[in-house]
Amino acid sequence: MTADPLSKVFSALADPTRRDIVARLAVADATVNEISQPYAMSVQAVSKHLQVLEEAGLVSRSRDAQRRPCHLEAEVFDLMTTWIGRYRREAEARYQRLDAVLANLDADTTRANADRSNADMNRNRNHQTGAAS
């Protein structure tokens, strides 16, 4: 339960029902009952989902008589996007550098092929093949 914030946000959004709830709360605030309407599960189950979202900081709840209107907190998304952005950028930069290296390799290869040398220098080529942009 006392996991780090990033883990909580990611695991909160790992459930399709909870993602759907987030999608609907992005359009409009709603009470627990309203939210639970479209789903085949019990209201209690939806209430649990909302607790998870709240614990992750994605949803806040106010009070209106017996009702508990739920509101989407958009700022928490930034936690994820900065994390993701950081490593995606790193990986892409690395990919760019790899491309440059490969370009050099290819140049070498054509030159090497030109004077008919070793044939199996591609043996180690598997790395980058999957990474096509």
Place this chain on the structure above:
Amino acid sequence: MTADPLSKVFSALADPTRRDIVARLAVADATVNEISQPYAMSVQAVSKHLQVLEEAGLVSRSRDAQRRPCHLEAEVFDLMTTWIGRYRREAEARYQRLDAVLANLDADTTRANADRSNADMNRNRNHQTGAAS
């Protein structure tokens, strides 16, 4: 096991060990053994983590003799960022509109107070936060 791609990616990144692995693979490809070095857990456990990342499409593996070099696939990140971006943008747009509505409401309120009309026009106030067209 046959969950939708988005769920798989989110839940793969919900584990701090797996996020750390991703962070390290963003810097350089590595074998299972290399990856498992810094962690207190067994190599088998790390192998399982890599299976999860592979199943989520975040990591691909090639073959180099007995070794299985792991490579980070950056494109899958886009699945998440587009999903996140969409609802964050919606929520923020809604927040902007709400701000405008509140500004209008304040103006109306002061005017209404000026000519002393009906007092319960706020009865239905809860809904509108979401309903701002």
Place this chain on the structure above:
DNA sequence: CCGTTGTTCAACCAGTTGGTTGAAGAAGGA
């Protein structure tokens, strides 16, 4: 005051997850 509505709490259950250990495959090197 009592009944109704909206929400949560508590106990329970089946399935998944994150780890363990032990054994087995796969491939190189002596």
Place this chain on the structure above:
DNA sequence: TCCTTCTTCAACCAACTGGTTGAACAACGG
């Protein structure tokens, strides 16, 4: 061939998850 290294498979276990039902709590409306 045999030994060693890297990796995965299989069985097991404790803890967590996502759902259930039944009861309780909170607040309005007669």
